[in-house]
Amino acid sequence: MLDAAEALKIVVVEDDYFQRTYAVSLLRKLGHIALEAEDGATALEVLRESGAKIVICDLDMPGMDGHTLVRHVRDEWRGEDESYVHILMVTASSQTADREIALEAGVDDFMLKPLELPILSARIASVARMIRHERLLEQRKRGLEEANTRILRDLEAASRAQRRLLPDVGRDIGGLRFHSEFVPSQILSGDMFGFFELPNGMVAFYAIDVAGHGVRASLKSVALGHLLTAAYFNSYAFAEDGSPDPARLVERLNERFFEDGHEEYFTMFCGIFDGATGRVSVCNAGYQPPWIARVRDGVSLLDLGGFPVALLGSATFETEHLTLDPGDLLVLCSDGATEADDLAGQAFGEPRVQQVVETCKDRPKMIPAHLLDVLDRWRDGRALDDDLTILICERTQPT
Amino acid sequence: MIRTTKDDSTGVLIVEPGTERLTAANATQFKEEVVACIDAGENMLVIDLSQTGFVDSSGIGALVGVLKRLGSRGEVVVCGLGSDVRRMFEITRMNRVFTAHTDRAAAVSALAATL
Numbered sequence: 001m002l003d004a005a006e007a008l009k010i011v012v013v014e015d016d017y018f019q020r021t022y023a024v025s026l027l028r029k030l031g032h033i034a035l036e037a038e039d040g041a042t043a044l045e046v047l048r049e050s051g052a053k054i055v056i057c058d059l060d061m062p063g064m065d066g067h068t069l070v071r072h073v074r075d076e077w078r079g080e081d082e083s084y085v086h087i088l089m090v091t092a093s094s095q096t097a098d099r100e101i102a103l104e105a106g107v108d109d110f111m112l113k114p115l116e117l118p119i120l121s122a123r124i125a126s127v128a129r130m131i132r133h134e135r136l137l138e139q140r141k142r143g144l145e146e147a148n149t150r151i152l153r154d155l156e157a158a159s160r161a162q163r164r165l166l167p168d169v170g171r172d173i174g175g176l177r178f179h180s181e182f183v184p185s186q187i188l189s190g191d192m193f194g195f196f197e198l199p200n201g202m203v204a205f206y207a208i209d210v211a212g213h214g215v216r217a218s219l220k221s222v223a224l225g226h227l228l229t230a231a232y233f234n235s236y237a238f239a240e241d242g243s244p245d246p247a248r249l250v251e252r253l254n255e256r257f258f259e260d261g262h263e264e265y266f267t268m269f270c271g272i273f274d275g276a277t278g279r280v281s282v283c284n285a286g287y288q289p290p291w292i293a294r295v296r297d298g299v300s301l302l303d304l305g306g307f308p309v310a311l312l313g314s315a316t317f318e319t320e321h322l323t324l325d326p327g328d329l330l331v332l333c334s335d336g337a338t339e340a341d342d343l344a345g346q347a348f349g350e351p352r353v354q355q356v357v358e359t360c361k362d363r364p365k366m367i368p369a370h371l372l373d374v375l376d377r378w379r380d381g382r383a384l385d386d387d388l389t390i391l392i393c394e395r396t397q398p399t
Numbered sequence: 400m401i402r403t404t405k406d407d408s409t410g411v412l413i414v415e416p417g418t419e420r421l422t423a424a425n426a427t428q429f430k431e432e433v434v435a436c437i438d439a440g441e442n443m444l445v446i447d448l449s450q451t452g453f454v455d456s457s458g459i460g461a462l463v464g465v466l467k468r469l470g471s472r473g474e475v476v477v478c479g480l481g482s483d484v485r486r487m488f489e490i491t492r493m494n495r496v497f498t499a500h501t502d503r504a505a506a507v508s509a510l511a512a513t514l
Contacts, residue, residue, distance in 0.1 A: 048429050200480075209456070211456035211459075211460050212423045212456070212457050213423065248453070260467075261467075263430075263460035263461065263463055263464045263467075264460070265456075265460060267491070268458065286456075286490060286491040286492070288490065289490060303488050305490045305492050306490050306492055307491065307492045308456070308459070308492075311449065311459075311460065311463055311491075312463065312496070315492075335455075335456070339455065347453070347483060349484075370435075386455070
């Protein structure tokens with residue numbers, strides 16, 4: 001006898017009382033739980049109530065015949081989530097053509113009349129193996145789905161935490177107004193940006209792009225987001241005489257993050273803006289050079305290069321100065337935009353970014369969203385391969 | 400991934416990344432394969448980027464990794480930089496770290512001249 005766990009519920013569909021009773025008795029002898037149905041309609045009801053996974057059915061029955069029953073079963077139990085019903089059809093040896101129809105309707109296997117115990121036993125054992133296998137696969141699938149959901153939920157929580165680190169845009173700070181977009185390529189971003197008013201009334205801002213993307217890059221970008229505060233800029237971004245010197249701060253970061261044997265580095269652009277004079281002191285450490293949009297003039301690339309941070313221990317950095325007039329813009333944009341390729345593999349490139357800035361330079365608030373829009377069309381709706389940050393620094397009109 | 404050609408008369412090893420795009424997806428493999436050449440005793444390398452139209456920040460990291468592994472034991476130069484790769488080298492100042500030659504022949508003879 002089988003133990004309770006191995007006993008299977010099997011529905012026997014047969015209009016002939018004698019044949020049905022005989023099949024039931026064989027199944028019970030094998031230790032299974034046989035459920036009887038005298039026609040197709042009853043069989044469907046018994047299947048619904050019992051949750052049985054195996055049906056042994058006759059082909060010729062008054063009312064709903066075997067073929068029709070099979071079609072009904074396939075319609076109702078579509079095989080998702082362990083719902084597959086295995087159907088064994090009992091036929092006479094002369095019914096070859098009928099077997100083809102039955103196979104098309106979805107029968108799994110045939111047995112010849114009269115039923116014999118060894119054959120029945122072998123067929124049921126084979127179905128039982130399949131059912132065990134299906135159950136195992138289903139359990140594994142569920143395990144993977146749960147793990148996937150958990151990981152995704154975790155990443156999304158981390159992504160929200162990362163976004164909370166970003167400053168609120170749209171406010172006026174010390175003579176500047178900022179507009180931005182922040183688009184991770186994979187939930188978390190290896191980019192970071194920030195801006196803050198310093199105790200001396202100047203404004204510090206920065207944008208960072210950690211090499212690579214995904215979780216590992218985002219861990220570093222978040223660490224940098226926490227490190228780079230107004231106090232940090234105040235302590236390290238000024239020369240001894242008090243004049244802004246952001247290269248000093250970048251040098252300090254290079255010393256702090258450079259490690260022998262690793263090439264985990266980041267690129268960075270940072271600046272200190274003096275609202276009293278409109279002067280901006282900037283340092284570019286390998287970041288995509290920004291554009292300057294002049295109210296009285298066109299848009300041009302501020303072609304500054306510089307070593308990335310933490311790539312070379314011996315790297316030195318330079319501070320450059322420029323002046324923003326009221327209404328002028330400094331447009332920072334990570335290389336996620338310039339390197340975005342279209343379906344033909346062509347990169348978006350610097351001139352196209354510049355074109356977008358030119359189109360919208362009188363409405364600086366619109367630039368980030370418009371650039372995203374143009375990029376989306378360039379990419380044919382495909383997500384970006386790399387993280388994207390757009391940060392517009394607009395010098396406001398003096399009050 | 401990488402394809403190497405030994406210039407027999409000078410002993411210079413020419414390395415092609417074997418990819419059109421040297422990016423985060425393959426930079427680690429590239430670096431490991433070139434480092435294996437260095438560990439096997441190669442000390443004069445030309446990285447030929449003429450068939451590699453795009454190098455991202457991870458690719459730059461891999462090139463610098465190769466340079467660091469070689470250290471003072473030898474020389475590594477690059478050649479065949481397309482406009483996008485040249486731009487990347489300028490922005491990140493890698494043009495001050497790597498000597499860039501127009502093509503293989505120029506790179507090999509320049510390296511041989513340092514002997």
